[in-house]
Amino acid sequence: MTHIEITRLGHHGDGIAAGPIFAAKTLPGEIVEGEITGDRILSPSVVTPSPDRVKPPCAHFKACGGCALQHASDDFVVNWKSDVVHTALSHQGIDVPISSVFTSPSQSRRRATFAGRRTKKGVLVGLHGRASGTLVPVPDCVLMTQKIMDGMPAFESLVQIGGSRRVEMAITVTDSDAGLDVSVVDGKELDMELRSDLAGVVREHGIIRLSWNGDEVVQETRPFLSFGRARLVPPPGAFLQATRHGEQSLISLMKEAVSGAERVVDLFAGCGTFALPMAEFAEVHAVEGEHEMLKSLSEAWKTAPGLKPVTVATRDLFRQPLLPEELNKFDAAIIDPPRAGALAQTGELAKSNLRSIGFVSCNPVTFGRDAKTLVEAGFAIDWLHVVDQFRWSPHVEIAAKFSRT
Structure with a gap:
């Protein structure tokens, strides 16, 4: 040894x-x-x-690959994630203090993707072991909401009637405000018999919407999420913030970042996590590459009382970023790109006349790169927070405000 x-x-x-x-x-x-x-x-x-x-709080920690840091104290994880952000920024020559760290509580993850497959003895539903194809049942997971954990018998029934022993099913579950919204990929091909069997599972277990290989099979009621005054029905399997706690933290920070603005452009807007709450005090133009997400956003805005105008545009911001003459129509911007960051769009923001930018990032390295572009163009970082909604994982999210100096 x-x-x-x-x-x-x-x-x-x-x-x-x-x-x-x-x-x-x-x-x-x-x-x-x-x-x-x-x-x-x-x-x-x-x-x-x-x-x-410390003693890991979850009985599945040794076998499951869903969490990496349950053996570390909360204070250690907070300091380590802060250091990860500091290091990424220092590599770009940026030194800014971290104002605070917002950590989501246990049993708050409202969205998860489980794997499921049939076996000789029955079915297996769970998460993969670390760096392996082993599937680990997680009936007492301390990360997911209790409603998701209570849905395990339903997920097992879906695998039993619609899965195979050769291909794993991916079961994406969202704990919406109305109940469990489930989207399955790589299930058996739909036919009339399978549709009938799936409808039986939905009724028996109280799933409110089931989508199967991209087709909506059953919708008992509309699965919605509340964003301020608006109720949004997301497309099946759509990207959402992982926890309500993290989402509310980010929304509050972005409201602060664009406070006083009368017109806001929301870049990489998704389903409207920020656009809909900002519309309570400002006109918003939401830009996103996925049309179905913007369709859901528009429908939520139309039915919400008292919101200011919200317009939408489907646009690939990697290949066709908004240009300065387009950005200059607004008082402030919010940008929430994927892990690859927003190199092209940040370059155009740097050339615009915008006075303030709220920036959300899920990757400290690409955030540091994009922040350097803004800082070199005359922006200063007013504040920066870490939002840890992926508790016990190495994942780090950042919320920051940039202002013209």
Whole structure:
């Protein structure tokens, strides 16, 4: 057995020793032992534990790959995620304090994708083990909402009648304000018999909408999410913020970022997470590449009382970003790009006359790159917060306000 000392954590939450040698579920300062295979200790044993080590709150932590940091204290995780952001910004020559860290509580994840397949003995529904194809049942997951956990018998029934032993089904579940909204991919081909069987599962287990391989099979009632005064019915399987707590934190921060603006442009608007709440005090133009998301946004706006005008435009902002002459029609912008960041669109924002920008990012590295573009164009970072709605994972989200100096 080889003894090594863990010196730091990598971006995936693995402990790293000199070499580098990687060891999952370890912490800086710990002495661990195990057989080294390539650049990794596959089953490290902790000889000298860190004072930041705690007992994982979930019984599935050792086998499930859904969480990476349950063995670390909350204070350690907060400081580590703050350091990840600091490091990404310092590589771009930016030094800004982190105002606060908003951490979502346990049992708050309202959206999840489970894998399911039939077996010789029945069915298996769960999450994959870390870096493996092993499927781990997670009946007592401390991350998901209780409504999602209570839906496990329904998901198993869907696999039983519509799954196979050769292909895993992906079951995306959203805990909407009205109940469970389920979208299945890679299920058996729909026919009349399967449609009838699926409708029976929906009625028996109280699923409010079921989509199967892209087709809506049953809708008992409209699955909606509340955004301020608006009620949004998202497309099946659409991207949403992971927790209500994280969503409300981001909405509050973006309201602060564009406070006083009368016209706001919302870039990478999605279903309207920010556009609809901002319409309570400003006219909003929402731009997004997915037409179905904007369709849902528009329908929610039309039925909401007392909102200011909201217009939408379907546009690929990677290939066709809004140009300065278009951006200059607005007082402020909100931008929430995917992990790749928004290199092209940020470049146009930098050339515009906008006075303030609210920026949400799920990737500190691309955020640092895009922030540098804005800073070099004369913007300053007024404040920056970390929003940790992916608790116990290495995922980090950022909310920041940029203003013209």
